[in-house]
Amino acid sequence: MSATQAQPTEEQVAAAEAQIVEQSKRIDFYLTEYSVELLAQKVRDGEYVVPSYQREFTWEEDRKSRFIESLIMGLPIPFIFFWEMPDGRLEIVDGSQRLRTIEEFVHGRFALGELDPLTHLSGLKFTDLPASRQRKIKNRSIRGIVLNEHADEAARLDMFDRINTGSKIANKAEIRRGALDGPFLNLVTELASTDELAAQAPMSDKAKDERGYEELVTRLFAYGDGLEDYRDRPSDFLFSYSKKMNEVFAENPDLNAQYRQRFFDVITFVSKVFPYGFRRSAGGSFTPRTRFEAIAIGVDAALKDDPSLKSADPNELNVASWLESEDFSQLIRSDGANAKSRLKARIEFVRSRLVRDAAE
Structure with a gap:
């Protein structure tokens, strides 16, 4: 603290602590893990809900390709964040692009673009891969964090905003x-x-x-x-x-x-x-x-x-x-x-x- 900056009062410190406690109550979650096969199926079946504020933000073809390449190579995939809706479905708080790309690829609608280092996969679809490789990809798991249904709308939007601080996003x-x-x-x-x-x-x-x-x-x-x-x-x-x-x-x-x-x-x-x-x-x-x-x-x-x-x-x-x-x-x-x-x-x-x- 600089010499010119005033020392916070006890009231300010107490107010800050109360605010931390109040905001923390809004975030209650549990960890889970899903296979790629299950994630693709749930996206296709509409079990995951993409909120309207995320629908217009879509990845370019090369970004989708690089993501699938990372998945195939077994690189760590960031957590998917969900909110458990009152009807039991999961709203995607963060990760809709990853999930939609997985669904497109696994169900054969997306052909990979130019890749590096997996150059020989360029141009291939999931169905072009050997059955053994298809099973290995489907069996890979991605971890998720699920906010319970009591997390309010503003809390979920705030989480989405913070997670994407470094991205060109909403x-x-x-x-x-x-x-x-x-x-x-x-x-x-x-x-x-x-x-x-x-x-x-x-x-x-x-x-x-x-x-x-x-x-x-x-x-x-x-x-x-x-x-x-x-x-x-x-x-x-x-x-x-x-x-x-x-x-x-x-x-x-x-x-x-x-x-x-x-x-x-x-x-x-x-x-x-x-x-x-x-x-x-x-x-x-x-x-x-x-x-x-x-x-x-x-x-x-x-x-x-x-x-x-x-x-x-x-x-x-x-x-x-x-x-x-x-x-x-x-x-x-x-x-x-x-x-x-x-x-x-x-x-x-x-x-x-x-x-x-x-x-x-």
Whole structure:
């Protein structure tokens, strides 16, 4: 710990320990082992369920070939992670590409590509192999970890995300979008693609491709609607909120127009009043998430408190006087940014300054 870093308080340490215990309760599992033959059959029979957020991510032909080559050579295969569904079937939390590739190969629909070192296997199918080799491949076993049925949806998605940290795979916004298709997230996707948002909150092409704008729009609505259930874990909170709002929007379609208007009210106000939008400077090419949260949700809260702000004179509000202040900079620092107290503080800072300055 550096000399300038504050010593954690007893309350902080106790809160960290309580959070560890609470999160650990969500992961209860057992180990198992399956033969390749059984795995292929269960995939073919639909006994394993591939969740929607994984279906669109498929391996290229050469990656499938290298995986089968490793299997044939007897190299260690990573664990397959499952979740035991209430009906007894197993949902694949991680490993769907390996399982689907095994099924394709064993049941004769996949011919191996160019291999190295097993060059003589290139172009062959499973059925081209001698019966003895087919049996040996079928008898190989792969270990699995099965989460019990009490592991909630958010815990499973979090595990999938962590297991695939080093891979080009779905991020949290992509997973949420795939797993929770519905009217609310359809609106989020629509608003995330607007030119108005892009103009005020620029981001890199990589961030756009990873649904960065959808993450910002979701946070605007989720945090703006209240933090009562927030427990310092954004991914869990946003997942639960999105799932709930899909149901709410389905029951009340009129909310679609209300939330769309709310979004544009915020973006329009920011473009009129904040000199650089959500950027740090006029030439800024990216949007810090904490800065976006503070401004967007602070503005949303201020407009709820005082709708007349929409017509306020930007010169009278003079947000530049506090936008680059040390107080504001401290609130949007990244360290501890997801703590509920920090999140509420930066939103309240912007809300109170706008409401106060409009009243003066």
